[in-house]
Amino acid sequence: MNASVLFRGVKLELPxxxxxxxxxxxxxxxxxxxxxxxxxxxxxxAQANKLTISTTDSSETLPxxxxxxxxxxxxxxxxAEQLRLPVYNRYSSSLxxxxxxxxxxxxxxxxxxxxxxxxxxxxxxxxxxxxxxxPIVVGKNLKQLRQNVLNDFAASTHEYQVxxxxxxxIRLDRGLDEVRLSFTSRERLLTCLVGx
Numbered sequence: 001m002n003a004s005v006l007f008r009g010v011k012l013e014l015p016x017x018x019x020x021x022x023x024x025x026x027x028x029x030x031x032x033x034x035x036x037x038x039x040x041x042x043x044x045x046a047q048a049n050k051l052t053i054s055t056t057d058s059s060e061t062l063p064x065x066x067x068x069x070x071x072x073x074x075x076x077x078x079x080a081e082q083l084r085l086p087v088y089n090r091y092s093s094s095l096x097x098x099x100x101x102x103x104x105x106x107x108x109x110x111x112x113x114x115x116x117x118x119x120x121x122x123x124x125x126x127x128x129x130x131x132x133x134x135p136i137v138v139g140k141n142l143k144q145l146r147q148n149v150l151n152d153f154a155a156s157t158h159e160y161q162v163x164x165x166x167x168x169x170i171r172l173d174r175g176l177d178e179v180r181l182s183f184t185s186r187e188r189l190l191t192c193l194v195g196x
Contacts, residue, residue, distance in 0.1 A: 020174055028053065032166050050064050125172070
């Protein structure tokens with residue numbers, strides 16, 4: 001019995017977002033501006049709250065004093081050097097934005113975020129600044145929602161309400177850079193650079 005196998009070349013063009021590096025640094029280039037919808041007034045108010053921005057590998061917190069409030073809009077301003085977050089598994093990671101924390105008594109209750117926004121890093125192209133509009137949601141189980149893509153399917157399986165949108169400009173700087181020095185030991189870094 002003879003068997004033949006024929007391999008045929010296929011030309012495949014992937015979107016730019018799928019052609020990037022898996023390791024990089026998320027850079028937030030402009031102030032984060034939250035615009036609340038009129039219907040969200042009962043669940044989330046326009047007030048100064050802390051803002052926590054995180055990837056799977058790092059997080060940064062902007063304090064209440066960085067926020068300025070104007071009617072239904074809150075803007076968090078920061079220094080350009082402050083918001084650079086490393087990420088190692090970009091295609092399976094998200095940028096999570098948590099607004100405020102609910103009040104809790106020490107030892108009792110959770111004290112979790114009041115609202116949450118999720119942007120999956122697979123949607124960003126390498127080294128390209130992109131203005132993003134991230135839906136901010138409020139709901140019962142935000143801890144579980146941070147692991148989901150917030151789309152129509154998630155809305156059918158989880159209870160949440162879109163309270164508004166955060167807009168900012170983000171760039172994914174591909175590869176390794178100086179931000180990683182604070183996240184790794186000297187020995188591990190030398191091993192990566194020159195080998196064992």
